[in-house]
Amino acid sequence: MNYDVIVIGGGSAGLMAAIAASKRRASVLLLDKGDKLGRKLGISGGGRCNVTNNKDLDELIRHIPGNGRFLHSSLANFNNKDIIAFFENLGIRLKEEDNGRMFPVTDRAKTVVDTLIGQVRKQGVDIRVNAPVDTVLYEDGRVAGVRLRSGETLVCRSVIVASGGKSVPQTGSTGDGYAWAEKAGHTITELFPTEVPLTSNEPFITSKELQGLSLRDVALSVWNAKGKRVVEHRGDMIFTHFGLSGPIALRCSQFVVKALKASGTGNVEVAIDLMPDKSPDEVYSETLKLAELEPKKAVKNVLKACLPEKMIPPLLRGAELAETVTYDNVPRQAWSRLAGLIKRFPVRVYGTLSIEDAFVTGGGVNLKEIDPKTMESKLTKGLYFCGEVLDIHGYTGGYNITAAFSTGYTAGMHAAE
Numbered sequence: 470m471n472y473d474v475i476v477i478g479g480g481s482a483g484l485m486a487a488i489a490a491s492k493r494r495a496s497v498l499l500l501d502k503g504d505k506l507g508r509k510l511g512i513s514g515g516g517r518c519n520v521t522n523n524k525d526l527d528e529l530i531r532h533i534p535g536n537g538r539f540l541h542s543s544l545a546n547f548n549n550k551d552i553i554a555f556f557e558n559l560g561i562r563l564k565e566e567d568n569g570r571m572f573p574v575t576d577r578a579k580t581v582v583d584t585l586i587g588q589v590r591k592q593g594v595d596i597r598v599n600a601p602v603d604t605v606l607y608e609d610g611r612v613a614g615v616r617l618r619s620g621e622t623l624v625c626r627s628v629i630v631a632s633g634g635k636s637v638p639q640t641g642s643t644g645d646g647y648a649w650a651e652k653a654g655h656t657i658t659e660l661f662p663t664e665v666p667l668t669s670n671e672p673f674i675t676s677k678e679l680q681g682l683s684l685r686d687v688a689l690s691v692w693n694a695k696g697k698r699v700v701e702h703r704g705d706m707i708f709t710h711f712g713l714s715g716p717i718a719l720r721c722s723q724f725v726v727k728a729l730k731a732s733g734t735g736n737v738e739v740a741i742d743l744m745p746d747k748s749p750d751e752v753y754s755e756t757l758k759l760a761e762l763e764p765k766k767a768v769k770n771v772l773k774a775c776l777p778e779k780m781i782p783p784l785l786r787g788a789e790l791a792e793t794v795t796y797d798n799v800p801r802q803a804w805s806r807l808a809g810l811i812k813r814f815p816v817r818v819y820g821t822l823s824i825e826d827a828f829v830t831g832g833g834v835n836l837k838e839i840d841p842k843t844m845e846s847k848l849t850k851g852l853y854f855c856g857e858v859l860d861i862h863g864y865t866g867g868y869n870i871t872a873a874f875s876t877g878y879t880a881g882m883h884a885a886e
């Protein structure tokens with residue numbers, strides 16, 4: 470059978486593309502190489518599926534630092550509010566959590582995945598799992614069909630490539646779509662890991678002294694080789710056996726990757742502000758006042774009142790103070806160094822975990838070659854791209870999934886025309 474539209478990839482983008490195309494009465498085939506659809510969606514948002522984010526559109530786009538502005542047209546077709554209405558119309562109740570993150574009230578990603586698959590089936594889409602695509606076929610500058618790895622050829626009018634990035638390959642996203650794009654003349658911007666833990670060789674990391682320490686509501690900043698702060702994120706983080714992880718470390722990771730590339734030194738500084746609501750002067754005077762009250766007590770014990778206990782030894786070492794030092798014998802200059810480190814505790818990082826370990830792949834199909842209104846290739850008629858295969862990446866928190874649903878919907882809508 471010939472199809473109007475073949476969608477390659479049954480993740481967030483592909484499922485939504487199949488729904489949008491079949492709604493417009495196109496005959497649609499959805500192909501996936503795995504035995505299940507929506508595998509990455511099923512593990513996103515800590516297994517609860519952060520379906521979208523309820524922020525205003527401008528804020529939403531700001532949280533997609535990897536080319537979020539490209540999404541203006543597709544969000545005009547299908548935005549975060551439409552995603553919420555879409556699921557609620559299908560009987561999925563959603564709830565809003567911190568920072569606008571939207572989850573199903575069941576707290577189970579399966580609710581979302583099953584609903585999407587149910588809707589795809591209800592709208593008459595043919596689904597084939599365990600059907601890895603080998604390549605997309607082109608003829609005279611337009612799409613002709615796809616060839617499966619089994620050798621079978623399928624003919625269609627339009628192909629939507631929704632094959633995802635290269636991260637977490639066990640979910641099926643192994644970067645296959647980039648070669649099909651290149652075959653059609655597209656360029657692929659450099660791929661890199663984003664939303665990924667940071668690696669460091671600092672002695673307090675390699676000795677595992679701080680392993681497992683969670684810091685709540687601190688600020689983490691990335692500094693470039695010229696000593697300029699590139700970005701700062703506020704929230705929670707954790708020290709691991711290899712470096713830094715947790716929400717704000719992940720958010721900083723793409724800036725670390727870029728700063729590392731620019732610096733050429735093999736490492737960059739990230740810095741932790743342990744008291745982000747206080748000025749350096751306030752930190753100096755308030756900690757000093759605390760110590761003054763108990764001049765005979767070891768400073769390390771005094772500081773427990775305002776800092777995580779495990780952080781105190783590396784802070785004292787950094788300020789060149791002995792672990793047993795008391796207020797009575799701390800020179801003011803050393804206290805100033807200590808206060809400085811509380812505001813800017815430097816951690817030299819030399820990289821990140823791999824692209825496979827990252828939550829999201831940065832880079833992808835070059836957006837200059839894609840029509841933002843339709844998601845169609847500007848080079849090959851009938852070829853569409855959506856989701857993470859594109860050079861779009863956002864923070865976790867529902868932003869990537871929103872980009873995938875929105876571009877998927879737009880691609881499906883236009884591929885069906």
Ligand SMILES: Cc1cc2nc3c(=O)[nH]c(=O)nc-3n(C[C@H](O)[C@H](O)[C@H](O)COP(=O)(O)OP(=O)(O)OC[C@H]3O[C@@H](n4cnc5c(N)ncnc54)[C@H](O)[C@@H]3O)c2cc1C
Binds near residue numbers: 508632
């Ligand atoms: C652990 C984790 C947590 C995350 N949490 C969040 C979050 O909280 N918020 C957020 O916004 N984002 C989050 N993300 C990112 C988000 O899930 C993805 O960006 C998004 O789901 C990508 O959707 P996609 O449809 O483009 O690609 P994918 O979901 O990767 O789907 C691609 C599909 O294509 C199929 N495929 C690939 N190659 C072939 C082929 N040759 N033939 C046939 N089929 C093929 C794959 O099997 C796969 O099913 C998270 C990611 C991970 C890994």
